[in-house]
Amino acid sequence: MSILLEAKNISKLFGGLKAVSNFNMTINKGELVGLIGPNGAGKTTAFNLFTGVYQPTSGTLSLDGRSLLGMKPSQITQRGLARTFQNIRLFSELSVLDNVKIAYHTHLNYNLLEAAFRFGRYIKQERQIEETGRELLKIFKLEDKADEIAKNLPYGAQRRLEIARALATHPQLLLLDEPAAGMNPQETNELMDMISWIRKEYALSILLIEHDMSLVMGICERIYVLEYGSIIAQGVPDEIKKNPEVIRAYLGEEA
Numbered sequence: 001m002s003i004l005l006e007a008k009n010i011s012k013l014f015g016g017l018k019a020v021s022n023f024n025m026t027i028n029k030g031e032l033v034g035l036i037g038p039n040g041a042g043k044t045t046a047f048n049l050f051t052g053v054y055q056p057t058s059g060t061l062s063l064d065g066r067s068l069l070g071m072k073p074s075q076i077t078q079r080g081l082a083r084t085f086q087n088i089r090l091f092s093e094l095s096v097l098d099n100v101k102i103a104y105h106t107h108l109n110y111n112l113l114e115a116a117f118r119f120g121r122y123i124k125q126e127r128q129i130e131e132t133g134r135e136l137l138k139i140f141k142l143e144d145k146a147d148e149i150a151k152n153l154p155y156g157a158q159r160r161l162e163i164a165r166a167l168a169t170h171p172q173l174l175l176l177d178e179p180a181a182g183m184n185p186q187e188t189n190e191l192m193d194m195i196s197w198i199r200k201e202y203a204l205s206i207l208l209i210e211h212d213m214s215l216v217m218g219i220c221e222r223i224y225v226l227e228y229g230s231i232i233a234q235g236v237p238d239e240i241k242k243n244p245e246v247i248r249a250y251l252g253e254e255a
């Protein structure tokens with residue numbers, strides 16, 4: 001199996017606080033990996049390091065064998081890494097379809113001048129974007145809501161739209177930050193199926209931060225556990241469930 005993302009000995013200091021400490025992680029192509037840990041363990045900081053929001057204080061980071069260090073978030077998106085946020089970030093005043101279409105534009109191979117000179121190609125690409133956008137909405141059960149304003153969608157639907165929008169940038173690796181937060185059990189189950197399906201359909205690697213243990217244990221092939229910025233365990237779900245360190249740190253009441 002070939003490695004897609006590799007983080008080696010990454011640390012991130014905020015003043016005196018080590019939010020992430022000597023963090024090592026590999027994600028193979030096509031793998032679905034979970035990242036769990038108590039509140040404040042450093043999970044979102046890890047995502048922010050992978051996506052260029054923060055630069056690590058030390059350590060190395062690469063995607064598909066090429067370093068990500070020093071790159072801006074937009075460049076990292078172009079290289080094939082997309083994410084969703086713990087707090088939903090949509091263009092709340094735009095329609096559902098436009099939210100997805102805007103994401104496609106980060107991947108278009110025309111600029112404005114070309115658009116003016118080669119109007120035919122522009123129109124064709126716009127039509128393609130509209131079609132693929134609608135296909136994505138269908139996958140996420142949002143096709144009937146294409147023209148609704150994003151902020152008027154129910155919470156669970158907004159979360160699905162965020163994933164659809166991330167997928168529109170054609171990622172190799174998708175980072176999902178608590179995608180089931182605020183969802184009811186039925187919505188969570190449907191989301192699990194969607195995540196598994198898109199992973200196969202788009203040959204994606206996925207890294208998932210999630211507090212819903214049934215979701216994490218149900219779909220992830222491998223799990224990393226963070227506590228106070230350090231990885232305290234990693235392994236397949238059955239190993240993680242039995243690991244005494246993990247039970248102590250995180251699964252306490254549920255184990």
Ligand SMILES: Nc1ncnc2c1ncn2[C@@H]1O[C@H](COP(=O)(O)OP(=O)(O)OP(=O)(O)O)[C@@H](O)[C@H]1O
Binds near residue numbers: 039040043
């Ligand atoms: N920009 C920042 N400046 C200072 N401290 C920060 C910053 N971002 C995160 N931290 C601190 O780093 C630690 C890790 O935070 P982080 O948000 O990564 O945890 P988390 O595991 O994602 O938590 P949660 O599950 O609550 O979202 C926390 O102590 C947090 O207060």
